Amino acid sequence: MSARVLDGKSIAASLRARLAREVAALPAPPGLAVVLVGEDPASAVYVRNKGIATREAGMRSIEHRLPAETSQADLLGLIARLNADPETDGILVQLPLPRHVDSQAVLAAIDPAKDVDGFHVVNAGLLATGGPALVPCTPRGCMILLHEAGIALAGAEAVVVGRSNIVGKPVAQLLLAADCTVTIAHSRSRDLPAICRRADIVIAAVGRPEMLRGDWIRPGATVIDVGINRVATAGGGSRLVGDVAYAEVAAVAGAITPVPGGVGPMTIACLLDNTLIAARRRRGWKE
Numbered sequence: 371m372s373a374r375v376l377d378g379k380s381i382a383a384s385l386r387a388r389l390a391r392e393v394a395a396l397p398a399p400p401g402l403a404v405v406l407v408g409e410d411p412a413s414a415v416y417v418r419n420k421g422i423a424t425r426e427a428g429m430r431s432i433e434h435r436l437p438a439e440t441s442q443a444d445l446l447g448l449i450a451r452l453n454a455d456p457e458t459d460g461i462l463v464q465l466p467l468p469r470h471v472d473s474q475a476v477l478a479a480i481d482p483a484k485d486v487d488g489f490h491v492v493n494a495g496l497l498a499t500g501g502p503a504l505v506p507c508t509p510r511g512c513m514i515l516l517h518e519a520g521i522a523l524a525g526a527e528a529v530v531v532g533r534s535n536i537v538g539k540p541v542a543q544l545l546l547a548a549d550c551t552v553t554i555a556h557s558r559s560r561d562l563p564a565i566c567r568r569a570d571i572v573i574a575a576v577g578r579p580e581m582l583r584g585d586w587i588r589p590g591a592t593v594i595d596v597g598i599n600r601v602a603t604a605g606g607g608s609r610l611v612g613d614v615a616y617a618e619v620a621a622v623a624g625a626i627t628p629v630p631g632g633v634g635p636m637t638i639a640c641l642l643d644n645t646l647i648a649a650r651r652r653r654g655w656k657e
């Protein structure tokens with residue numbers, strides 16, 4: 371068997387095109403503020419790409435680039451101004467923050483109604499209790515991929531490997547809300563291969579290159595690979611791989627996401643969607 375490849379790039383492109391059409395019909399463009407502290411090169415690339423995608427969707431991108439030595443008080447002051455600004459619909463603070471800044475305190479300071487990353491405890495609580503949360507972007511992207519692929523969720527056995535607040539836990543909540551029977555595995559789980567083998571749907575969010583092997587996967591299962599790992603190549607360069615040993619797993623699975631080009635593009639598309647949702651809710655624009 372050779373798995374169907376779930377093309378996140380093209381699904382994300384369709385979603386972004388639909389969002390651009392919806393934004394064009396609004397009374398004013400939604401505004402997304404992105405805050406970058408310091409010069410981490412990967413973060414700088416993410417922020418630049420988010421800015422480009424935001425403008426392509428017809429929204430306003432407001433980028434705040436602050437020096438690495440910015441104090442926590444100054445950062446909290448900026449968040450307070452963005453919270454109060456009626457033109458700012460979404461606020462995203464790019465992580466990781468420098469070590470002298472308490473990330474949790476900064477995330478907690480964002481108005482939950484503008485928390486387009488969905489990391490605020492209010493949004494985590496709303497998600498857990500079935501309320502109108504702003505849902506973290508990567509987990510939402512995983513669910514859209516499953517939906518677009520026509521994967522039956524009700525009653526399915528889903529195994530999430532990883533329990534982070536930004537991927538593992540929220541994607542498990544979304545699968546549960548979609549009537550899957552959900553298992554969350556982590557570094558202390560016993561016999562991970564056996565846990566994965568009983569799944570109809572496996573979500574890998576571990577951060578370990580190619581950890582999930584072909585013989586961990588039940589024939590025909592759907593595998594969503596969230597991992598993004600840069601590994602060295604023999605020629606002295608590097609390449610991106612997921613948390614799943616792609617060739618082995620694709621030979622067994624029914625459907626699989628590639629890395630790159632699977633979950634990654636969905637994350638940015640969902641950020642734009644969250645900004646549109648936040649703008650509509652806050653400004654009373656109808657959906």
Ligand code: NDP
Pocket residue numbers: 508531532533534535536537538555556557558559562575576577578596597598599633634637
């Ligand atoms: P974290 O490091 O926060 O969490 C990793 C999780 O994996 C932890 O719960 C950890 O368990 C678990 N884990 C680690 N080692 C093992 C192991 N050997 N066996 C079982 N479980 C293990 O990572 P994130 O959730 O932030 O990210 C996961 C991956 O997804 C990374 O590769 C990241 O780059 C990628 N990512 C991709 C995004 C995208 O847009 N595609 C967005 C966000 C992340 P424990 O809790 O016990 O330590």
